[in-house]
Amino acid sequence: MNQFADVWFHNQGWEPHAFQRNAWKEIAKGRSGLLNAPTGFGKTFAIWFGIIAHYYDDKKYQSEKRKFKKNKLHALWITPLRALSKEIYKATTQVSSDLDLDYQVKLRTGDTSLSQRQKQRKKPPQALITTPESVHLLLASKEGTDYFSQLAFIVVDEWHELLGSKRGVLVELALSRIKAINPKLKVWGISATIGNLAEAQEILLGTGHKGAMVRASLKKKIQIETVLPDNLEKFPWAGHLGIRLLDKVVAIVNRYQSTLIFTNTRSQAEIWYQQIIMHYPSFAGILAIHHGSLSDEVRLWVEDALHEGRLKAVVCTSSLDLGVDFRPVDCVIQIGSPKGVARFLQRAGRSGHRPHETSHIYYVPTNSLEIIEGDSLKYAVKEQIIEQRLPYIRSFDVLIQYLMTLAVGDGFIADEIFEEVRGTHCFASLTRSEFDECLAMLIHGGKTLNAYDDFHRLVLKDGRFTVESRKLAMRHRLSIGAIVSDAMMKVKFMSGKYLGSIEESFISKLNTGDVFWFSGRQLELLHVRNMEVVVRPTTKSKGVVPSWMGGRFSISPNLGVAIRHSFESIHNKDRLSPEVAFLQPLFKEQQRRSGLPREDELLVEYITTKYGHHLFVYPFDGKLVHEGMAQVLAYRLGKIKAATFSIASNEYGFELLSATKYEIDNTFIKELLSPRELHRDIGSGINVQEMARRRFRDIAGIAGLVFQGFPGKAMKAKHLQANAGLFFSVFEDYDPNNLLLREAYDEVFDFQLEEGRMQLAFERIARHAIVLTFPKQLTPFSFPIFSESFREKYSNEDWQSRLEQIKLQLEGKLE
Incomplete structure (x- = not known):
């Protein structure tokens, strides 16, 4: 029993969940552990009341505390976000206030003033809520060892979020030091469901640990609905559909009291916010935007307005992914592919935030092919195909x-x-x-x-x-x-004329003399000078298409598995999902012009147009992996016959375009996609x-x-x-x-380069049957990839009309 929790929960009119009681029991036994429970079910209180009970009930701790003339820090709560720190602070101070406890909680983040920090150093509170960086700042202060000498608990919130980053390494190192200072330290992590939960626990608690794993046996109900357009585009291109569904999105927003509209990039968030305000002026004052490039002041205002129920909707990015505790929203809308199953579930969980409520999430595809991901996401959620978070090693x-x-x-x-x-x-x-x-x-x-x-x-x-x-x-x-963060590089002519900015991760893959398309021009790379890319115009006919920040946000391996499974269900005519049924005309067109792969098949198309010879490959492994695969194939083709290649890719496949023709058959493709000597070819070709x-x-x-x-x-x-x-x-x-x-x-x-994932893709393809076709024209699958390169070649205002003409020709509506 936990007397503090029982009183507080009774006063709230709530009944504790079984997982909360289990956590209190394990903490009372003096154990460390990892807590895994859905968002909105009270994970914070599952740990917090265990800490409170230890502070007041543990006679041994109280006797040790009396030896010291001044207070010592009792609990340290580490979160990945300052906004999340503030929410934990609100919840925990409310408990102390409601129960009239002298257990003091303070906040220490980058926003905390120097005077407040000095007060916290001289007279520590019982609990400090902070970030990984602030913990290291405490270790970098004099008498930091003494500061942590009586610490009883460290709680790492949203551990899954920190795990796959160097900030997770900061946490590991801080824990190693504070455990040495105080061997009695108890460590608890709070994590969402990930594919390697046991490994996450071991990394947090240490090899051979005897910690508890407390998991909530609570199934969060999630209702997923794909927003389908009125008409199906058989030849789609990226981003073409999204804004066309604006009216349908606003209709959904109007059905609910409050909605979060998630986008994958900041620019996409800005576009959607502006479009809604432009077409629906009545949303002024009740629609807000929230992303990482906005000031803290603006973001805090949005979070407070959400908390107080003053906003109808917020267009946001991953800045609102984590467990920032505002008033629960009624609905979540995901614009475009979420790129990962765990991210989709995390965002879905922002609605129906209270226990036993259903989370409503609407998936809005940004092109026709993306509609298939509605089916893939439902399958992945049902089968619990959740991504792993891979930790950094040897940093x-x-x-x-x-x-x-x-x-x-x-x-x-x-x-x-x-x-x-x-x-x-x-x-x-x-x-x-x-x-x-x-x-x-x-x-x-x-x-x-x-x-x-x-x-x-x-x-x-x-x-x-x-x-x-x-x-x-x-x-x-x-x-x-x-x-x-990745830096932007200025693109300039030798004369000094400024053309714009491009990501250095793209430029870093190019060699002197390489050609790329930018600002509607063919440019040859002369040299990179500090953060400037010096170029000159060229008449060379082939160039590489830049990859942008949004494009580098690639689908996860697990979502790739789910998408390939959806392609298998295309062939099962008995039980078609709404998404697959809606896409049937597109799939029939693809089958008629080329082929339709199954889950264990790889489709390869070789098409000749006036632009050159196009090799299209469809592994469904995500844009990042496809970019690397394409460069490996370009290197291998170049060894067979010298050629210059243009490369384009999307989440589903990639294109190699060349003026040089190759004699291609199944054996040739199998050899080209062989996993043998992959590491060598990556090193040579990139x-x-x-x-x-x-x-x-x-x-x-x-x-x-x-x-x-x-x-x-x-x-x-x-x-x-x-x-x-x-x-x-x-x-x-x-x-x-x-x-x-x-x-x-x-x-x-x-x-x-995601070499490990690329290796797995090549090895998987080696086991697949190759479906090699030679279409006479572009196909529904190849057109979106072709449009990626076309957009950059004609980046002025008429690229869409040119692309529309090509599409009409493919549909037979233009000669």
Whole structure:
């Protein structure tokens, strides 16, 4: 029994769920654990009342507390978002107020004033709600060890969200230190359902842990409905359909009291907000927008207005994905593919937020082919095909930052920290020589940077490494964290004329002399200078199409599995879902012109048009994987016969366009798509070095090689890139086995090129039957990919009318 919870729940008129009572029992036994329960069922209270009961009921803890003249921190609650921190703060302080407890809760995030932080340091509250970065800032302060000496609990909220990022590594390292300071520490994680829940628990609690897994046996009812257009486009292109469904979307919004309209990109959110206001002026004042590029002030206003029920709808991005606790909305609308099953479920859970209520989510496809994903999502949800969150391993940049953090704080003994760090999942394979190399980079700059005073950061005194320079200590505290973002690069002619901005992740894949389409022009890459791409016009006929931020947001492997399953159900005429039934005319047209693959088949089309020879391949593995696959195939084709290729891709397939014709048959395709020597061909066919150079900028920033600037005076991106590029070149030439350099290459293969996923795709395809066709014209499947490249070639205002003409010709309505 938990007397505090029983009283509080009784006063609210609520009955605790079984999972909440189970959590309280496990906490009362002194165990650590992981809590997994649906959104809206009271996960916060399942942990919080266990913490409250421990504080007041545990005689041993009370006797230890009396030994100290001042309060010590009892509980630390870590969340990934400042907005979420504020909501946890509201809920927990309400409990203390309702029960008239002297259990004080404080908030510490990037918004907390310096004076408030100093008060929290001198007189700690019983509980502190904070972020991973703020925990490391506490470790970087003097007497940080003493601050955590009586800590009884650490709770990591939304652990699944932190797990697949370097912020998760920050949490692992902080836990390793605080567990060493206080071995009695109890650690609890709160996580949504993911495909590797047991692994997530082990990473949080440690190998061989004896922690509890508390899971709610509560099935959240989810009602999924696909918004279908009045007419089916047999030759769709990306984004073409979405806004055409505006009236249907507004009709749904009007049926409910409150709605969240989720988009995948910020630009898409801006477009939908403007379109609704433009066509429905009555929404002014009751419609808001919420995304990561807006100021904190605007976002907080939107969250408060939602909480108070003053808004009819909010157009938002993933900025409202997590468990920010506002008044439950009645409905969720997803614009375009959610790209992942877990993300779709998370967003669905924002509606019907109360226990036992049904979550209503409407899926709005942005082109005809995307309609199939409505069927795929229903299948994935029904079969619980949930994505795994893959943790980072061997993140030496974070380790170097962490060692500096400890040195800036109370200092550290190398042997002790090595053993602690080896106990984390991220650094389980760390050798002593690797650890010593990380230390050396902080002591004297390692093998290559020892001539520079700024890299003589650590001093050994009485067996303990510390930082004596106040300047270096201050700069480090300003740089703590592992949040990085992709930079935009300016595209310019040699004359200096500015054409626009493009993502560096796209440019990093190109070599000098490569051609790409941008701003309606064919451009040849001359060189990359800092953060500028210098180009010149060219008459070369083939070029690569840029990939944009929205396009790089790729479907998950699990959603790919579900989509391929939906294609199998196309052939089952007895039990057609509404989505598959609606798409029958498109599928019949595809079958007539080319072929319709089954789940264990790969469709390949080879089409000749006035634009050249098009090789279309449909693995259904997502845009990121397709981009890599296409470049591997271009390299392999180029070895057979020299050619220049244009590459385009979408979530379902990719295109290689060339003026060179190849003699293609099934054997040729099988060999072309062979998984043999894939790693070698990725390294040879893609400019991996340049991609690693770009990736290294973030690694150098996290490791402290490059100072990012003071608040309000951030260093310009071009200076960051120039400095990081210099270090990269020095390491390449003089220290090729440098750990940070190797990490840059590993991250390119693992995360940017998704080599593991690409390998699995090639291996799966090797087991599939090849359906090779030679259509006389573009097909319903190939037209959306063709339109991706066409859009960039004719990016002025008439590209849509040109594309419409081609579509009409394909439909036989124009000669």
